[in-house]
Amino acid sequence: MSSHTHDLGEWAAMVSLGISVHAAFSVFYFLLVDAHRSDFDPRPWLARAKHLAVQAARMALESGDWDGLLIAVANVKHAVRPSFEACRDAAALLLLLTTSPKGQLR
Numbered sequence: 001m002s003s004h005t006h007d008l009g010e011w012a013a014m015v016s017l018g019i020s021v022h023a024a025f026s027v028f029y030f031l032l033v034d035a036h037r038s039d040f041d042p043r044p045w046l047a048r049a050k051h052l053a054v055q056a057a058r059m060a061l062e063s064g065d066w067d068g069l070l071i072a073v074a075n076v077k078h079a080v081r082p083s084f085e086a087c088r089d090a091a092a093l094l095l096l097l098t099t100s101p102k103g104q105l106r
Contacts, residue, residue, distance in 0.1 A: 049075075
């Protein structure tokens with residue numbers, strides 16, 4: 001019967017694994033504790049941004065201020081951009097997590 005002792009690297013790997021598993025399961029708790037469905041719904045602030053942009057565009061058209069119209073369009077673009085960037089980032093993360101580097105076998 002041979003005795004095998006664990007070195008510091010193996011202990012660090014197991015502690016790291018334990019912390020990462022705990023964190024992975026805790027994410028759902030921290031996201032959903034005291035959460036409502038409306039907290040995850042981007043439509044209210046998108047509707048508000050659209051309403052403000054339409055109002056600004058209407059005022060710019062009525063006054064004949066074409067620079068104001070361009071500014072209103074730019075404001076809409078910047079108001080809606082965070083949701084598109086979040087979707088893009090989530091898709092990139094999913095792609096990175098589900099693919100393996102070239103030459104690596106699973």
